[in-house]
Amino acid sequence: MELINRYIYAVTKSFPKKQKLEIEEELKANIEDMIEQNSSNYSHEEKVKKALLELGNPEIVADNYRGSKRFLIGPFYYELYLMVLKIVVAAVVGGISIALFIKSFFTANIDIANIGLEYLTSIFSGAMQAFAWTTIVFIIIERNNAKLRDELKDKESWDLTKLPLLPNKKTQIPISEPIAAIIFTTIFFSVFLGILYSAPEAFAVYFEKAGEMMRIPIFEIDVLKGYRSWFIAIFFLSILKEIFSLYYRKWNLKNSLVSIFIITITAILGVIIITDNSLWNPNFPTEILKQIQGSFDFPGFWLNIRNWIVAFFIIINVGEILSILYKGIYLNRKLQ
Amino acid sequence: MNEENIKLVYNNLLQELRRGNIILSVLSQLTEPQYGYSLVVLLEEKGISIEPGTLYPLLRRLEKQEILESNWDTDTSKPRKYYRLSENGKLIYKDLCVEWFKMVDSMDQILKDKE
Known part of the structure; x- marks a missing residue:
């Protein structure tokens, strides 16, 4: 029994x-x-x-x-998944290498054995994180779209108007674009987070005075570290956006809307972080002023720089949104 | 292709060929109510072998599609779930049979032409 x-x-x-x-x-x-x-x-x-x-x-x-097979990541997305996985893992490994290389400049006595060990463990945990998160993103895509595919099969019948338009050069996305974006984003974030955690003293301006090195930190490192989950969220949203582009390879309505949505969210998160006053070392401008010894209004200049950074950041994101709006919505409508 | 491969491909194709006929042979036996295992035996006697692991789920699926209807017989000491054709199932079965004989005729023609 x-x-x-x-x-x-x-x-x-x-x-x-x-x-x-x-x-x-x-x-x-x-x-x-x-x-x-x-x-x-x-x-x-x-x-x-x-x-x-x-x-x-x-x-x-x-x-x-x-009556049907179940997949974690089905044959529909498997090829794309493997490609993104390879790119992300490779970029993480590259990014961590760069971060540790920079760190070695800020380490007084370099111990090769220690650095080697740190390098291996960081690469191992970084690659595992990249693997886990990429897989989770794809599992979510598979779950949502498997249901969607079944529903479409049931409800709609196919006819000739459903044939996709022949690709128009202007709305096409060359495969190199999202791949380059994924590599760049991954390297940027792994270098940034790598330095933040292993050599935060690198975020500073250095002065040499009477043979001694002076260090003036730009940020309040603890506040910056507090935004860790925000950085990771921005990172994965950016990767998700590129995965959509890799999948559709063109600026159709769906890809455009998803991209605009993600850019809006990441831009808002970014602006909130940059405009957080407690993030910036309050003594930075006065310390610098002491070093340059002049009548130059450095604190005012510094405030301007910070405002310009925010403005620049917003302009870039708005520009990207406008370009996607143009390609994804205006051009597609004109072609139909 | 070595011998083993040929055998493997042959078996796969044979399975495909049989799979297409399973539903019709099951429907043909269900004008009278049958329960899972009795249907396996019945089909076996008539030269159609079907694995129980395939048949039991198939009966359930056909019931969901409302081609079959079922009821649990709890009168005997052992409860059993009996299946038989629903009214819709009977119509569908009749139409499928017409198609089947047409197909057999055409296939016969095609295959014999080549001989």
């Missing part, structure tokens, strides 16, 4: 409760019939084994009940 229960459990374990009970009941009755109608002289146990072997691999029986 235990074997039968184990078999039934193996078949039904992943079904929702109601379905599970029904299948259990029916399968049990069928198995008992198979045993009962085996008129050979074998022991009961032998008959049980024979019946279960006849039913075969419970995973396959479960698939038959389900």
Whole structure:
């Protein structure tokens, strides 16, 4: 009896409760019939084994009940997934290498063995993170779109108007664009986070005074570190945006809207971070002023620079949104 | 292609060929109510072998599509789920049979022409 229960459990374990009970009941009755109608002289146990072997691999029986196969990442996205995974992992490894290289400049006594060990462990954990997050993003895409595909199949019939337009050069996205963006974004963020955590003293202006090095930090490192999850969110949203471009390879309406949405969110997050006054070392302008010794209004200039950074950041993002609006919506409408 | 491969491909194709006929052969036996295992035995007797692991889920799916209807017989000591063709199922089965004979005729023609 235990074997039968184990078999039934193996078949039904992943079904929702109601379905599970029904299948259990029916399968049990069928198995008992198979045993009962085996008129050979074998022991009961032998008959049980024979019946279960006849039913075969419970995973396959479960698939038959389900009527469809289940995937974590299905064949539809697998190729794209492998490509993005390779790019992201490679870029993370590259980024961490650069970050540690920069760090070695700020380390007084370089211990090769220690640096080597740190390098290996950072690369290992960085690659694991990249692998995990890329996989999670794709699992979410698969989940949402598998449902969507089924619904489309059921509800809509295909006709000639559903044929995609021949690609127009202006709305096409060359594959090199998203790949370069993924590499650049990944390297930028892994270098930035790498330095933030292993050599935050690098975010500073250095002066040499009477043979001694003076260091004036630009940021309040603890506040900057507090934004860690924000940086990671911006990073993954940016990667997600590029994955959409890799998938569609053109500025169609859907890709355009998703991109604009993501750019808006990341830009807002970015502006909130940059305009946070507690992020910037309040003593930075006065310290600099002491060093340059002049009548030059450095604190005012510094405030201007900070405002210009914000303005520049907003202009770049708005520019990108306008360009996508033009390609994705205006051009597509004109072509139809 | 070595011998083993040829056998493998042959078996796959044979399975494909049989798979297409399973539903029709199951429907043909369900003008009278049958339960899972009795249907396996019945089809086996008529030379159609079908694995129980394929048949039981298939019955459930056909029931969901409302081609079959079922009821649990709890009168005997052992409860059993009996399936039979629904009214819709009977119509569909009839139409499928017409198609089947047409197809057999055409296939016969094609295959015999080549001989």
